[in-house]
Every structure is written in C-alpha cells, then in structure tokens.
Amino acid sequence: MTLYDVDLPTAEEIDIPALKEKYKQERDRRMTKAGQDQYVKPVDEFSYTYEGDPYTPTTPRSPVKKDLDVVVLGGGWSGILSGVLLRQEGLNDFCIIDHAGDFGGVWYWNRYPGLQCDNDAYCYLPMLEETGFMPSKKFTEGYEIREYAQSICKKFDLYEKALFHTMINSLKWDAESSRWIVKTKQGDELRGRHIIMANGLLNIPKLAGIPGIGEFKGHMFHTARWDYDYTGGSEKNPVLDKLKDKRVALVGTGATAVQLVPYLGKYSKDFYVLQRTPSCVDTRRNSETDPEWAASLKPGWQAERRANFHRGANERYQPGEPDMIVDIWTEVNRRLSDEFNEKDYYPDMEGYAAERDVMDFRVMERLRRRVDAIVQDKETAEKLKPYYRYQCKRPTSNDNYYDTFNRPNVHLIDVSETQGVERLTEKGFIANGQEYEVDCIIFASGYEVTSDLDRRWGFDEFVGRDGVSIYDRWNGGYATLHGIMTTNFPNAYFIGYFQGGLNSTLTYNFEEQSRHIVHIIKETKARGAASVEPTAEAQAAYVQHFRDTEVDRTEWIRECTPSYFNNEGKPDVDENGNEKYRFYLGEVYGPGWDAFIKMLEDWRNDGDLKGLELK
Numbered sequence: 282m283t284l285y286d287v288d289l290p291t292a293e294e295i296d297i298p299a300l301k302e303k304y305k306q307e308r309d310r311r312m313t314k315a316g317q318d319q320y321v322k323p324v325d326e327f328s329y330t331y332e333g334d335p336y337t338p339t340t341p342r343s344p345v346k347k348d349l350d351v352v353v354l355g356g357g358w359s360g361i362l363s364g365v366l367l368r369q370e371g372l373n374d375f376c377i378i379d380h381a382g383d384f385g386g387v388w389y390w391n392r393y394p395g396l397q398c399d400n401d402a403y404c405y406l407p408m409l410e411e412t413g414f415m416p417s418k419k420f421t422e423g424y425e426i427r428e429y430a431q432s433i434c435k436k437f438d439l440y441e442k443a444l445f446h447t448m449i450n451s452l453k454w455d456a457e458s459s460r461w462i463v464k465t466k467q468g469d470e471l472r473g474r475h476i477i478m479a480n481g482l483l484n485i486p487k488l489a490g491i492p493g494i495g496e497f498k499g500h501m502f503h504t505a506r507w508d509y510d511y512t513g514g515s516e517k518n519p520v521l522d523k524l525k526d527k528r529v530a531l532v533g534t535g536a537t538a539v540q541l542v543p544y545l546g547k548y549s550k551d552f553y554v555l556q557r558t559p560s561c562v563d564t565r566r567n568s569e570t571d572p573e574w575a576a577s578l579k580p581g582w583q584a585e586r587r588a589n590f591h592r593g594a595n596e597r598y599q600p601g602e603p604d605m606i607v608d609i610w611t612e613v614n615r616r617l618s619d620e621f622n623e624k625d626y627y628p629d630m631e632g633y634a635a636e637r638d639v640m641d642f643r644v645m646e647r648l649r650r651r652v653d654a655i656v657q658d659k660e661t662a663e664k665l666k667p668y669y670r671y672q673c674k675r676p677t678s679n680d681n682y683y684d685t686f687n688r689p690n691v692h693l694i695d696v697s698e699t700q701g702v703e704r705l706t707e708k709g710f711i712a713n714g715q716e717y718e719v720d721c722i723i724f725a726s727g728y729e730v731t732s733d734l735d736r737r738w739g740f741d742e743f744v745g746r747d748g749v750s751i752y753d754r755w756n757g758g759y760a761t762l763h764g765i766m767t768t769n770f771p772n773a774y775f776i777g778y779f780q781g782g783l784n785s786t787l788t789y790n791f792e793e794q795s796r797h798i799v800h801i802i803k804e805t806k807a808r809g810a811a812s813v814e815p816t817a818e819a820q821a822a823y824v825q826h827f828r829d830t831e832v833d834r835t836e837w838i839r840e841c842t843p844s845y846f847n848n849e850g851k852p853d854v855d856e857n858g859n860e861k862y863r864f865y866l867g868e869v870y871g872p873g874w875d876a877f878i879k880m881l882e883d884w885r886n887d888g889d890l891k892g893l894e895l896k
C-alpha cells in the first residue's frame with residue numbers, strides 16, 4: 282500500500298499569502314453573532330436526543346439513599362478509570378452513576394454506521410498491557426471499544442458499584458456533614474464524602490439551531506442516538522436497507538459525518554449532505570493487528586507509543602525518532618522530522634515553529650488536491666476543499682468519503698453563505714432559497730463542548746461551600762489547582778480540560794487525572810480528615826504559574842474557522858468582555874505534558890499535600 286495517494290507540494294508550489302487571505306475570507310463568512318447560542322439544547326420537544334435510552338430497557342428500581350466515600354459521576358472512560366484506581370487503592374466504598382444503561386460513555390451512546398475510533402487504538406484504549414487485550418485494528422470499531430470498556434468493568438467488579446439510567450440534577454455541599462448531597466431525577470440521595478466529576482466532554486448532544494426546526498414532520502434524530510429501526514441494519518451489520526426508498530438529509534460534516542456519509546450515500550434513495558464547513562479527509566490506511574507485531578511488544582510499549590504519538594501530534598519528534606503511528610495526526614511533524622533528519626539539521630523551537638507553519642500549508646494543500654483527484658464534478662470538489670489551518674478542525678481519514686460524492690444519488694449542498702441551513706419546513710429543508718423535500722433529517726451537529734457549563738453539564742444546581750455555584754465560580758474563566766480542584770468546592774474533583782496538561786491520547790489524560798484524584802482522596806482519608814480544599818493562595822499561585830508559562834495560541838485559534846475548537850470563533854472573551862472558557866484545548870499547561878505529569882508526580886511524592894487545607 283502506498284502511503285499517500287497524492288504527493289505533498291513543495292513550498293514553492295503554493296502561494297502562502299494568497300492562502301492566508303483565502304483562509305481569512307472563509308473564516309469571516311462563517312462567523313455568526315450567535316456563537317454558541319445558535320445551537321438547540323436537547324430539552325422539551327427535543328429531549329429525545331438526550332434523555333431516554335434506545336439501547337437498554339429501563340428496569341424500575343427504588344430510590345437509593347446512602348452515605349458513600351466517593352460518588353463518581355459518569356461511567357465513560359474517565360469514570361471507569363477512576364473506578365479501577367479506587368479499587369486498586371483499596372477504596373471500595375463508591376458508586377458510579379450514569380444516565381446510560383451500561384458503561385461506555387460516548388462509546389455507549391454512539392452506534393452509528395461506520396463508527397470507529399479515528400485515532401490509533403493502540404494508544405487510545407487504556408490499560409492494554411494490564412488486560413492483555415489487543416484491538417483488532419489500528420482504527421477499531423466503536424462496539425469493540427464499548428465491549429472492551431465493559432470487560433474492564435467486569436474484571437474490576439465495577440458493575441456492582443453502578444447506578445445506571447440515573448440522571449443527576451443537583452449537587453450540594455453540606456458543610457455540617459462534610460458531604461456532597463447528590464440528588465437524581467430518579468429520587469436518589471447519595472451523600473458522598475468525595476465526588477469525582479467524570480461527566481465527559483461529549484455527553485450532551487446539540488442540534489443545529491436551524492429556523493423552523495420544530496416544523497419538520499418527517500423523521501429526525503441525532504447521530505448519538507442512531508435509529509436502526511428506521512434505517513435498517515444494525516451496529517455490527519450496517520446494511521441500511523430500509524433507506525432504499527427514502528430521501529435523507531445529513532446536517533454537519535464533522536468527524537462523525539465523515540465516518541457515516543459513505544453508508545448513507547450507499548443506501549439512501551437520495552442523500553443530501555448539508556455542509557457548512559468541510560472537513561479535511563485523508564486516506565484511512567486502516568490495518569488489522571498483526572499478531573506477530575503484537576507478540577513482539579515489550580513491557581512499557583503502550584506508554585512509549587503514546588509518548589511518540591503525543592510528540593507527533595502535538596509537539597515535535599526528537600532527532601532521529603521514528604513515527605510509530607503514521608497517520609493524519611502525525612503527518613506535519615513526521616514530514617518535518619524526515620526533512621531535518623535528512624539534512625541532519627535541527628532548528629530551535631522558534632525555527633521549528635516557522636518551518637511547521639509552512640508544512641501546515643503544504644499538507645493542507647495536499648489534502649485539497651486529494652479532493653480534486655477523487656471527486657469528478659469540479660464544482661462539488663471545490664466545495665469540499667478545506668481552507669483553514671491544520672487542526673483548526675479535527676483531522677479525519679476515510680477511504681470512501683470523497684468517492685461517495687461521485688454517486689448520482691448524493692448531493693452536496695453548501696450552506697456556508699447562509700451560515701448554516703436556511704430553514705426547515707414541514708416537508709424538508711430550504712437551502713440557498715430552494716426547498717428540498719426529504720423523509721428524514723439526521724443531525725451530525727456535535728455536542729456541547731465549549732458552551733456555558735450549565736448547558737454542558739445539565740445539572741440544575743451545583744453548589745459548593747458558602748452557597749457558591751460552580752456556574753458563577755467559573756463564569757469569568759477557570760481557576761483551579763492542577764486543573765482538578767477549585768476553592769469553595771471541597772472534596773470535588775474535575776476530570777477534563779480545565780487548566781491542566783494535554784496529552785494527545787484523551788484516555789491517558791483521564792487516567793493521569795484519576796490517579797491524582799485517587800491519591801488525594803486516599804491521603805485525606807488516611808489523615809482522618811473529612812474535607813480537603815485548595816487554599817486561595819495555592820490556587821492563585823497555580824493560576825499565575827499557568828498563565829506565566831502559557832503558550833499564547835490565541836492568534837492562531839482566532840484565525841480558524843469557527844467551531845467548538847475556538848468557542849465558535851470567539852476564543853478569548855465573551856460578549857461581556859469576560860475571559861470565559863477560552864476554547865476546547867486552549868487551557869493547556871505551556872511547558873507540555875511531560876512537565877505537567879512531573880509536576881503532579883513531584884507534588885504527590887512530596888507527601889504533604891501542599892496547597893490543600895484539610896479539616
């Protein structure tokens with residue numbers, strides 16, 4: 282198999298100033314005043330996109346009322362890893378709450394046709410060395426990931442700790458008992474000494490805020506709740522035979538849509554892809570796991586692979602270091618590294634950044650040329666080309682995406698001029714002034730990732746010490762110690778991207794954050810304390826250190842087309858001038874992942890829980 286189907290252009294072949302101007306134009310015409318507010322919350326008439334569970338029947342149960350050492354909120358990878366670490370540290374008095382009917386988080390809810398992990402599964406799947414499990418492919422199937430997650434839960438007896446089909450609506454700190462009172466819509470009252478917020482980054486689906494969205498009389502669903510009853514087929518056999526006489530529209534062309542489009546194109550009678558911003562799509566080069574390679578792996582291989590992936594995707598390779606991953610995530614650094622190794626020349630960080638800049642334009646141009654090489658209709662090809670910097674949107678790969686647009690039943694509808702689909706009607710949608718009748722509209726419109734916390738989390742209230750709401754506490758931006766704890770919220774621990782390090786393997790972030798959290802809980806308990814909270818001084822010092830060492834990427838991210846990556850084009854301030862949540866990956870520890878992990882390890886090894894007040 283050749284690595285690339287289209288060659289990389291040289292720097293001389295491309296006009297970088299002209300491309301910069303084109304990128305700017307493409308961004309500007311997509312900027313909306315509405316920002317995050319353009320999306321529809323999955324409530325009221327749209328609650329079916331979030332509430333309920335199409336996969337597991339709900340079993341009636343009596344409300345649970347009890348005291349526990351730890352309440353873990355969420356049974357996706359972060360909750361599972363926290364559960365495993367709690368078990369390993371002998372902290373067995375905990376429960377894990379999830380509104381799904383089983384473990385898995387996003388891998389529970391997402392079952393759409395074509396779903397695979399779109400980055401290296403040997404990195405992404407946690408604990409491979411401990412469990413001895415090996416993914417069947419480099420980009421493995423969604424159901425394989427879910428089944429693997431559930432096998433870990435069986436191995437560590439997490440099922441007996443689980444409270445499924447349970448939705449939390451209130452979290453309140455009770456100073457008298459030094460406990461969190463966790464209330465659920467099912468009438469439970471769990472009084473947790475500690476709470477671990479493992480509630481996920483992509484937990485709440487959002488709908489595109491298209492005018493008239495309530496008027497459409499046909500069938501409608503979100504990709505996170507795939508309706509196989511309607512489409513036919515199943516997760517493991519995605520033959521969507523019930524669509525053969527159906528006209529289907531798909532809203533969105535992000536990472537989800539890229540995996541899905543070939544299936545909808547193949548099976549629908551007529552298929553309309555409503556695109557606001559195109560993704561960049563490389564060849565997949567997926568491969569089955571070679572048993573000989575798997576057998577040859579030495580202890581420590583996963584950590585080594587993840588470190589290599591992280592350098593390739595987000596930092597830079599060391600001189601002579603090979604790329605173990607070789608996919609779209611590592612292409613820019615791999616190409617640069619190859620060129621430097623050949624010349625035996627290794628620039629300093631500034632020089633590297635300048636060279637990386639040029640490589641970014643070259644790789645994106647290669648990806649645009651791929652479109653021309655595959656898509657026969659020139660006008661369609663032009664619309665499918667991504668004009669923005671590499672990683673402004675999640676880079677994707679799929680071997681059948683572009684080719685699907687060569688099918689006569691597949692119609693690409695560009696809705697960028699109107700900053701989204703113009704309107705839905707009873708019978709279909711209006712785009713660029715024309716009405717199209719369809720039977721079904723599927724929303725691949727993403728999740729609440731960088732919206733306001735109350736939208737993202739969905740709890741009616743989350744109130745800490747002295748009646749402070751987390752929604753007010755962090756309204757002007759995050760303030761944390763180590764990205765994990767915050768003042769006024771004793772015994773509460775946050776997993777996610779708040780103010781910590783960033784590793785390119787999402788699950789590895791969760792694992793390291795869980796490790797730190799479980800250490801604090803264990804030490805607090807061992808010292809006989811009922812509560813632990815960062816001091817205001819320690820938090821201020823951490824935030825200051827974080828800011829002082831931060832790499833300012835605001836300009837880069839501001840130049841990107843709007844999306845949840847850059848808070849819909851408003852990465853730095855909200856409409857009131859407050860520095861809000863910045864953007865998805867913006868709050869990242871400047872000195873890098875290794876430095877962040879070392880800081881946490883050193884802190885733990887110090888053994889005196891510096892900066893925390895125990896009571």
Ligand code: NDP
Binds near residue numbers: 483533537845
């Ligand atoms: P995204 O948020 O990435 O994409 C949403 C899509 O909907 C975009 O194309 C957006 O356009 C479009 N959209 C929104 N509003 C409108 C509108 N009014 N009219 C037309 N189009 C509209 O969601 P995804 O579900 O694709 O991906 C979310 C995340 O899920 C990924 O970034 C990734 O983190 C994760 N994921 C992970 C996978 C994995 O294998 N690990 C696979 C798939 C997803 P625009 O870009 O213009 O805003």
